[in-house]
Amino acid sequence: MHTDSLGNPVSVSDAASVRALDEFVMGFISCEARAVNVLSAGQDTSSIVQAYCAALHMFAESRDAVGNARPFILRAQSGAARATPRERRFIAAVAAWVAGDIALAIQLHEEQAREFPRDLASLKLGQYHCFNTGDCPGMLRIALATLATSADVPYVHGMAAFGYEQCHLMRDAESSARRAITMCRKEPWAHHALAHVMLTEGRLTEGLAFMQDVSETWTGLNSFMVTHNWWHVALFLIDLGRDAEALAVYDKQVWGVVKGYSQDQIGAVSLLARFELAGIDVGDRWQDLADHLAQRTGDHVLPFLDLQYLYGLARAGRPEADVLLRNIDAFAPRAPVSTRAAWERVCMPAAHGLRAHGRGDIPGALEGLGLALPRLIEIGGSHAQRDLFEQVYLDALVRCGTEVSLTGAQGLLQQQVNRQPESRRLRRQADAVLRALGLPVAQHARAPH
Known part of the structure; x- marks a missing residue:
């Protein structure tokens, strides 16, 4: 029996595969590109090798990911009787992910953290799922379960x-x-x-x-x-x-590192949107990004991703925004049970609100985003990432221009300025709203140059 670099026994049939397993485990937990090197051992039919390969394909976060991962996880399951108990649970967790049962996947990763706290690839993957479902306590709980041993x-x-x-x-x-x-x-x-x-x-x-x-x-x-x-x-x-x-x-x-990857795309959408909300001209940058987003209208991997694809397409004036919105509306009621509420109660109204804002329909933006914001954490993403949707809603309040909407905007903005006195962006926005309300501009601490 071989062991990986963290001391976990691994039931590989080829000793040379241990190095490939370590490339995955250590590359994955250190966020390094070398994690993909496990694919070089794909000919090794050992269950843990096949499970790691399946996980890599799932991280593509595309509509093809499940189909590409399924042959690997099926091979992993077929040989699981020869695997260790730790490996069998990891295989079951990846199989649950492939099947769309994220709740079961999280449960298995939490069990793994308690019983095999040196399985740090399982820890990282469990945090990933908790993050994507808005389970912040779960993210911390699973990390703390392994901390003493690791x-x-x-x-x-x-x-x-x-x-x-x-x-x-x-x-x-x-x-x-x-x-x-x-x-x-x-x-x-x-x-x-x-x-x-x-x-x-x-x-x-x-x-x-x-x-x-x-x-x-x-x-x-x-x-x-x-x-x-x-x-x-x-x-x-x-x-x-x-x-x-x-x-x-x-x-x-x-933008431009891996233009076809989901996370690179949503990072670009988020930044371009924030530029515009801060009054920065982005030129024709939406168009290049939208050429890649247009391929995402049938993905529906995570609601957090779909929302940003849609907003980018809407800002670029692309008809694919309408296609994606229709597809979200059709998919949400039949989403996997463990994520269906997030799709139906958060993603659907937010999607309608974001398309409306992207097209200049301010009442539609306020209606859709107003329904979604109280439950926004359910679609995952970090506080900083979800702040984009709150900024869009705030912009809609300001652009609505009524006494009621401006009053709401002023209250939100001033609280943010108080928390971030260095922010020139927030100060400019807050001052503009005060002027629109006929109020004197507040005194601010000087921001550093």
């Missing part, structure tokens, strides 16, 4: 940091992130968690300086991790009023 692995502290941050436990989040970075300066998930903390707490100048300082370590990462960390850099730049630099980050580091 405290020597910096990536576990990074995963715990993000779980803490999503539960709004900022001091614990920062402490865990900094511990991870002390152990391994090249820990991009910990960088990401700390960026979340600093953005939430309004530490914009500090956050920008930190992310720019560690950006030299973002090498060899998968496209999501590198583009998403640069996405965070762009958020700091937008709020600090450094518009040209933010656009340059979009052009050079966010």
